[in-house]
Amino acid sequence: MADFVVGLTGGVASGKSEVSRRFEALGVTVVDADLVAREVVAPGSDGLAEVVQVFGEGALDAQGALDRRAMRARVFGNERERRKLEAIIHPRVRRSMRSACAAAPGAYAIAAIPLLAETGRGAYRWLHRVLVVDVPESVQRERLMRRDGIDRALADRMIAAQATRASRLELADDVLPNDGTLADLATRVVELHTKYCVLAGCD
Template sequence: MLRVALTGNIASGKSSVARVWARLGAPIIDADVLARRAVEPGSPALERIAQAFGPGVLEPGGGLDREAMRAIVFRDEAARRRLEAIVHPEVARLRREEEQRLEREGARIVVNDIPLLFEVGLEDEFDVVVLVDAPEAVRLERLVRDRGLDPDEARRMIAAQMPAEQKRRRSDIVIENAGTLEELEARAERVWRELERRVSG
């Protein structure tokens, strides 16, 4: 089974590529979905988070108060690392379970959609790393136009991520997304067909 990582900085078009691939039959494991599952009420990870950060990070119903948690880790690097040390191993366990299930069901390719692939050092765990990228000016325009962000806030979000140039050097395939959605979808389909050829060859 070919294990593919799909990644890209904010407003790069990664989610659009994931949608095209899913439409073409790709099984997609979404890291954000796994991260939410990892801290569901009653989960061991959520219990450890409450022990580490106090009951103030829990909602009245027992779930994780994401706003409260974000406020803590945003200003405290050590707290962010402590949170990641709890959540990341649980996400990795859930990912392995999903991959094993898909392999049992006969999947020949499995795609892991991981926005922070390089930031958390996971790229070596996959057979192929696919990066979706667009020039910074284009991504800034998309954040302001499509998501309604203030330009300064959008710039801060872009600056907080690892520069795309570093990610490009460490990726096996780069899907360029400086043009239209139709152009991106055509490129995404070409790359998917190439991945299919690898496993059928």
């Protein structure tokens, strides 16, 4: 049972997924908010039933699953609709993540929460520390353009749509710079793993 939980976050194209993989390679359980968000509205779930109750049958696709494209179009630019959807999904995600982290083997687990800065740490009071994967915006832009095959203007809009770098760093107990090589990243992850093992009281 993991009694110590580290929240992992960072901006788009900062390398959060690679950091998660590095911790998993060290035997650490990583619970991913994006994956959990899909699970809590999977076919047959009470989360999906509530979405249908609130938004109607139009929220479903032909197979009876959540029609994500239709729902994105419905809530995009509509604050009231977006908040209704978030009120269904977000509490379930937090509860599921907390349970999964608590049940994880080992002395500590990682909760990967991409939008932690946007949500606020207060919604995740059970986190013991927050680790921010940090890169300069220029690096984010370059990676986004290369990864997604987009132009600079769209990359800048994607970055601007998220919390600022400064607001993420304000949340941080630990900062992992990720503008170097993969070898640099691997070294830093091992150092953090050692630190968290000490804090969590690993055997």
